[in-house]
Amino acid sequence: MSGDDAALLGIRHHGPGSARAVRAALEQLKPDVVLVEGPPEADAVVELAADEQMRPPVALLAHAVDDTSKAAFWPVAEFSPEWVAIRHALERSVPVRFIDLPAAHTFALAAAEEHERESGGDAGGEAAGAEGEGAEGEGGQEHEDGTADVRVDPIGVLAETAGYDDAERWWEDAVEHRVADEGGDALAPFTALADAMGALRERYGDGGHRNDPLREAHMRLRIREAKREFERVAVVCGAWHVPALARRTTVTADRQMLKGLPRTKVEITWVPWTHRRLGMQSGYGAGIASPGWYHHLFTAPDRPVARWMTKVAGLLREEDHPVSSAHVIESVRLAETLAVMRGRPLAGLTEATDAVRSVMCDGSDVPLALVRDRLVVGDDLGEVPDSAPAVPLQRDLARTQRALRLKPEALERDLDLDLRKETDAARSRLLHRLRLLGIDWGEQTRGRNSTGTFRETWRLRWEPELAVRVAEAGVWGTTVASAATAKAQDRAVEAPTLAEVTALAERCLLAELPDALPAVMRVLADRAALDADVGHLAQALPALVRSVRYGDVRGTDSVALREVAEGLAVRVRVGLPPACLGLDADGAREMRRHLDAAHQATGLLEDQPIKDQWAAMLTGLANREGGGDSSPGVSGLLRGRAARLLLDDNRLDTDEAARLMGLAFSPGTAPAEAAAWIEGFLAGGGMLLVHDERLLGLVDAWLTGVPPEAFNDVLPLLRRTFSEFESGVRRTVGELVRRGDAPAPAVGAGAAPSGFAAVPDAARADAVLPVLRLLLGLDTGADPGRDPGGATGGDIGGGPGGDIGDDLDDDPGPPHLRGRSQQAHRPEQSETHVPEGERR
Template identity: 40%
Template sequence: MSVHILGIRHHGPGSARNVKAFLEELQPDIVLVEGPPEADAILQWAGHEGLQPPVAILVYQPDNPQHSCFYPFADYSPEWQAISYARKHNIHVRFMDLPLTHVFGIEQEQQAGVAAAEPEIITETFNPHTREAAKDSTTTIPGASLPAMEEGPVYSDPIAHLAAAAGYDDGERWWEHMFEYRRQPEQVFEAVSDAMQALREELPVKDNRMEQLREAWMRKLIRQAEKEMFQRIAVICGAWHAPALQQMPKQKEDNDLLKGLPKVKTDCTWIPWTYSRLSYASGYGAGVPSPGWYDHIWHHPDDDGVRWMSLVAKLFREQQQDTSAAHVMEAVRLANALASLRQFSRPGLEELNEATLSILCNGEPMLMQLIKEQLIISNRIGSVPADIPRPPLQADIEKLQKKLRMPQTADFKDYMLDLRKDTDLERSIFLHRLDLLGIHWGVRYDVSGKGTFKEHWRVQWNPSFSVDVIEKGTWGNTVVTAVTQYITDSAQQTGTLTEVCNMLESAIPAELPDVVDILIQRINNLAAASGDVLQLLEVIPSLVNITRYGNVRKTDAALVMGIVESMISRVCISLPAACTSVAEDAALELLDKFMAMNDAISLLQDEALTGDWQHTLGQIAANPQTAAVIAGYATRLLLDFKVMEHDKPANAFSVAMSTANPPGRSAAWLEGFLKGSGSLLLLDESLWSMVQNWVSQLENDIFIQVLPLLRRTFSNFTAPERKKLGEKVKSGGGSQPAVTGTVSSDIDENRAEKGIPVVMNILGFFDTSSHQKMK
């Protein structure tokens, strides 16, 4: 009976090749692989022709799908090669990592205790050095990075010690040249085990309870295999764990460590994976820097650079870059020369990249980004058989994707949908429904031009969508059922009118009439109970936009119009009071909603609603307590509607810009009045003169105070308007005094003269007794 521990680097092509060669020579009768024991039941699919890497095992909690784990595999992953060997030779294969039923249970206990614990005593979570960038509770495993040190020199992982001793400044690069590019596998696993043993003994690594549990469970399954009388046991695990599995402690110690672990219910399945998610850039802790390159050297281990450079040349030619065979030959020659100077047996990716930059890119680094995306990382996506057990909602989504000819792709793909065509309309409906479910497979972009019959979508499949699909599967087995139940419940749970209106705006293009009816009823109830006029202002424009779907979407816009009319009536009643005693920041925020409201009413083309809105504007503009910027904008709108008498705009402007008003208020009123366009100042000479005279009479310190407001006002004008206004100032246009004849006056000058002595006396200038003498 013999146990063979093979320490490997996860997703390493050299390690995979060495594992495959070792197993073929050893011919074990059982293979133990680092991985989740819950997935033993689905290992039967590993030999299926439809299961093509990159793929991943997804383990999740059925009652909390966002609490999940991914175990990715590429074709060149050592674990995948070990599983494939066992399936091909019909021998036993088992996963031996700590079951996630315990891992999730431990994490739940820790999360429950976080509220009462101080930050410095919160315990670690499962395999923290491999946890993916935080997205809910999703984890990607297995890990390649080794535990970080607490003392001594700072390295990203202990392997960096060995790299530094060999003269490398990068542990990954040292590992690649020592193991991934090595062609002689003799005693490689013994060397790895000895190196890890030395590192574990010498480096001050902090005790990690989760790692101790994992290694104890691995030893438990090795002992179990021995008890079952397997004679040749092959164990494939991360290199860091190899020494812990070779030096077995007493069984009682491991049993005591594993006693009483909490448990939760879990489920698992196979899902497609992508090379981009296998890279470091995705945040995957056990990722590799160049999954596409690793795939190349796995399938073409004898390539001296010719085949790789040919792929680079092909890529450049597809991008209309001039690349000849001579370029390829010279680049290969340079790469091999660099490898020879560095005492490497053959060029690696670094040498090939340097040669590519010098010869094929002419020193232009921008083109290297294209090589990185298309070749070094690659956009490959795996596949899983259609008959693999999966949640019903996921099966329905895949069925619709196949029917609409919209396959899952690792790279993005653009769809310009013409909603007048049946297939494009169905695609649009499908994407809108997924979006409502929170599965954002497609991102919608604006389409230039008029009309609502075109939509631009960019779709790109992310493996993490599988978790979202499982989570939303609790609402229904089909897309229609799930989105109906999910939105109905969400609408009942939220009390925010804005959120429900956003749901309605998305539900109409998704063609969900039952959902639309429910949302309209919910909006009606919330609007009737809402006394917040600002909230009504915010949702009216979106509801008005919804009516525009009537032509293309075959939706009855009258369902929405009743609610819109009722909301506008309530806004017209409550808005004047809401515009008084408003701080400057709040007034500017209200002004944006004001503009959107006015655009919405103009879009409706309803005479009665327009009349009510104009009456409301008149009340707002005439109220001296109204915020200045809003009063100015209301006056401007009344002028645009042409409902003000010929002398009213000049009167309102004269009063607002009077020296009796604080300069800041006058500047704010002017900002509102000129909001959106400077054409008024160009076309109306009387207004131009009043503005110019008001500015010219400001004292220096007051002018400095109002200058930011004036600058903000004029910065909102278009560049041609600002240019013409500048030319008008330069030429002295409008410098004459304002025409006073346009302003009517009913003042009795004789009566006014009698009050002058009293006013002057109050101001302390002279006595009333001397008035006649001075006169």
């Protein structure tokens, strides 16, 4: 179709059939200039499309200079008609121009409409041509206030008119499968499509985006300008706009429509894109359901169905599915048969999918989902040349990525780093710096192989939107290091809480930002000196102590951090007992979390006096009285928790723990307060009750003595406590209680608990050593019961000449097991001969 003697080639964005038709039409027309729907600012970078390094899918990225968060994308793939037209023109040295409404107006209009919405006016549309808005009029654009533009889906209407219930299938039959067979006039498909769109616009009006009239007026003006300069003009635009561009209007009317439009300064460049982001499921309004399939249709030289089945078979084989060449042959035959039965000109994606499910996947949708994700949609990531305009930060990031061999990929992958290696340490620094800048290329996850501080595991996935984040972060500096430093310094000043400042100090150490750390430490010291809230101080302490450890692992000078951390630990120790007085149930639970975090952090400090003082504070807390009617006291939850922490650190023996428990269960203590003490004491694990049945007997005796009228109040607390136990622990405790083995509370300190011998059986204890040696692969050729030096079970995990008893002395394990473990594995008792029959 033509408008003012210009050839209007109406297309569907990202349609391989339209792309082939455009290529054939341009070869027939041999235009002097090619006009493409897109922002005119892109004229300055269109020549880069001919660069050898440019590999689609890519996108034009425009952003406002004064606010980089205002950005829009114009993506193209290898099968996009616009890309085909651009490459066709550049290869023949034909000028290419973009004719859509300038992005300078688009962003300004979007800002005005946003302001209108916030002030209570009518809802406006988003940036025209931006990602999420189909230039052909497909779909609708939903706004933040819940309203949406009423849009016409032209393909859906035409498909329904033709008797199809699937618009994609109609498009394949009418365009994708037939355009290659069109003989003679290459413009015939565009004439037919233009007539169809004209009928739709007559029926439904111009009901598209509210900015469509402005866009079409600007495109008409640019077409007239090109006609005055060139004889043969070809226009590639969305088919929905063709009737409007062919409409006879005056220059004055079009200019009057555009008069007074607001504008802002913008910059534009090319950025990599992905097939996944071309999909409709990503939220892209002009997207397609199967970009990977369309790419295959456009690039396959012949027999597309057979070549597709070969790709599917290769993918399934990589995932260990038994697929042979016979499967491929049968799948092709079935797809072609289904196409004939359904009256389709050629087998499409629907037939190919049904054939793959039946033949290669044995009717299962599980492997079929993999085919859809990897092939039908795909994860192809484009590339742009180094000469493309970019902010200095982007160039520095690209150089660093190449130096560290960290290529951005659209497919999600895990990266294990060993920080003892220079390259891995540098990769870790880069990823941490990018996260500090808000560029979440990688997400740190829990490692599978090791939990040591010298290892990190990252999950990497590059999304096109990260290009906008890089542009936004460019205001902080020209390099990743300088930008992260400036951002950290600014965030330290703006951080609302002390805990956020300490977390920032930790991130600065992880990112190795020595210039930012002093500024953050100054803010941290000032905030810590002024903040009197013990809860805030306790929240800040763990991150600070971790920062000291990270500094040691990474070789960073952390003296200042250590001084602040130790000072903060002292302030928490002094302020915590008064803060525990008079708390209600919710306040006590919150303070318990602070107590646990501060205790764990204090245990990581190297200053032994601080640890001793902390233990003394916990002892005082455990021996405090509960609250009464006349004076506030310490909640049983906190007193029980303090006792448990002391017991786990071997600073409280089981006799003293039993005494404290007996006091908590005395008749003068309210049942709810006693239940709270149990919750604090047993929180985190119930193995203590399994291995020390005196404590189990105390709990059992108290529980059976709770008055009926108070039992309903106590039951929720007890259920919450015991629900935290592992299932095996709950089962063992239940068995002990059911057998009646839980002794009475009056059992003496020297008596052995039920189920344990008074004197350890060294022979039975040593019987496990041969199995351990076999599992660890130690001295498999020697006597399994004796080491080369003659000592039974020597050297297991220990140093030269040491035995398992020495290892247990070095790392005694949980305090409630230490006495038995050390007794059972004393070196002088390990020279016991183990009969062959008992070694198993």
